[in-house]
Amino acid sequence: MGKRPMHSLPQRSFALPLAVAVLALSVGARGGDVPDRWWAPGEGRVLPAILDYDNENGTLRTLTVGGPLNTAGHPFFEPLVKDGRACVTCHQPADAMSLSAASARRQWDRTGGKDPLFAAYDGSNCPTLPQDQRASHSLLLDRGLIRIQRPWPTKSFNGKPVKPDFTIEVVRDPNGCNSGPNYGPKAGKISVYRRPRPVANMKYLLAVGFPFDPKQGYALPLDPDDGKPQSGNLMADNRAGNLRLQMEDAATTHLQMLKALSEDERKQLQDFELRVFTAMQMTKAGGAVDSGGAKAGPARLRDSEPGALGSIGEPVWSEFKGWENIPAEDAAKLTPQQLAFRQSVARGARVFREKMFLISDTAGINSRIGFGNPVRNSCVFCHNMSQMGNDVAPGQVDLGTTTLPFADPWDDLPLFKVTCTGRPHPHYGKVIYTYDPGFALTSGKCADVGKITLQSMRGLSARAPYFSNGLARDLRGVVDYYERRYSIGYTEQEKQDLVNLMSAL
């Protein structure tokens, strides 16, 4: 990874002068000829309109509409606090505007753990631990997890207090951030550990397809700023319904800002976040994802209308339909490896849409919405938005990734005992053991324990590990988890096809 320089030339010829100009602007930003793939806060680099980074599966491309963007003084890229943190610290262009565990490890090694990424307040397992030791940052270094501190009792989306219909106890606290005088439910704080979500392709995450949230049984909540329905797809636990609330939450928690973001800073951040699109552009094995009849890549994301339901419009991942039946004359121009990979990606898209399996005991799918338990469907049942694969409805679903007995065993995560004080959870019953109650920490509802908002599916190759708690180390791990959870019966070929598909998104 990382052998290709940041400003490797894009495929389109018009971008050449721009890339050269940007390269010139950025030379020496960190004392070398080629800027490092890590964007440190306050460097003052120029973010090109088209920016490519290699990863193990190919090349990720990030487009900045209206770019290039001079990042000097920009609140996304400048440290807003003394410790040197900025938004870009955890939302790296090379990592699809998220943060890979590999990048975190690389930055630890480069800086001896001094990078502001490893700030005690959320870049370590707990601030009470000795901060100069690698073990104190193991969750970030091994699984890319940032500590998220939520209030207890719960506050609903948009910050309104809500009386929870459950109690919570700490069964196990391996890191010390859920017990003692200053941490844990008794101190009014619950620490969970989650992957940073990508700050890109935002128009899809903000898109609203229908006026109702069928998983919660209400019309969609309204944005407190503009009065329009909220998508509910921004954050893992849906605690912030619009970009202003999200960035204010991030500023006070991940940047520890004591003063509020200024209106100008908010506008700049929002404007930037709505202009960034990222996805894989090139696959190592199969070439460009917008060639040979395929129509994927970040430009397609940039140019498409968000919020369309794949089942009544353009099927999810049909961008790769052109690779299903490659004409002989085109196939002859490809290497056997390229041809096989393209065919595999196209098969993977079909498996994603068409391989049916029984989904059972999954809140958000099998309850309370009335699809039945079990219900037969495929991956696109939830990953249903054209071009993006997130949920057109608010995507809070409990796959079991954070909750026993479905979650994998983790001895380094806190374990909570949730006891429902009203109706029992529809699948777990009255008592639930979980590493992360997820959406329940926002809604206050026992029925929502373990629900996590669906992840973005773009740029996956750039930002392992996967799921909110990083339980899948690689893309195969994602497929394997689903196989374990739902006994789908994927063939080995289907598993590889799905991995190849996801590597190309």
Added chain:
Amino acid sequence: MKSLAVLAALVAATTAQAAQDTAGLVRFVACPVYRDTDAGRKSGCWLTDDRATGKRWDVTESPYKPDWNFAVLVEGKPSAHAAQPCGAPALDPVRTSRLDIPCTRHMIPAEGFPGRRYTLPRRNIGPLSVARAVPPGPYAERTFPVYFEFDKDFLVYQYDDWLIDNAVTWIRAARPRKLVVTGYAATQAQMVSGVKLAERPDAARERAETIAETMRRLVPDIPVETKWKTAAKPTDEPEADGLPWQSQRRAEIRAVF
């Protein structure tokens, strides 16, 4: 004038009788059986056995489908269609309501039955990007019912959302002065399959508040009041599909000018 009053009384009596007429309908409590047919997405079959008659019914067409871990209250009418794609005669219209009675989960194979290929139900709403047809005036006080599972206040997907979407389209055009949402609960106990069933009185309030909150989100500039009533009586509203028990479990959105 007198004859008009007699006629009105006659119509009212006939309507009330029709609303409570359960002849030809079935109602029972059972543990659901899932038949694992595979005709594509959402194609599995739900079967339930009426212990009193020994008959097995296909209840798959219920808008709210069973959970194999819990008993369901089944209410329906034998279908006019003879086809048995799930291996049992179908109830249609039919409702199933999840009860808090644990069941041993039971799944049976397709055994050659095809199940039903999924088709969008009649009651489905279009995306927000599709403009709703504006209902013509003149507009006057009108009431829109919304229906629920037994003892629940949860909006039923592809049923209640459609009812509310239609109501909101009319309300946005009509611009009433306020909305009064009244929740009802069928609190009078009845024995069904040996199980004493009565909705909680709180279900009426919960239904009113749930619908009121949804209306506040959909038409935020129109004030919403809530009321609730227990001992709900059946109605003849067509969207209850001729199932009197379903019509009892409702909330009504009344547009007041």
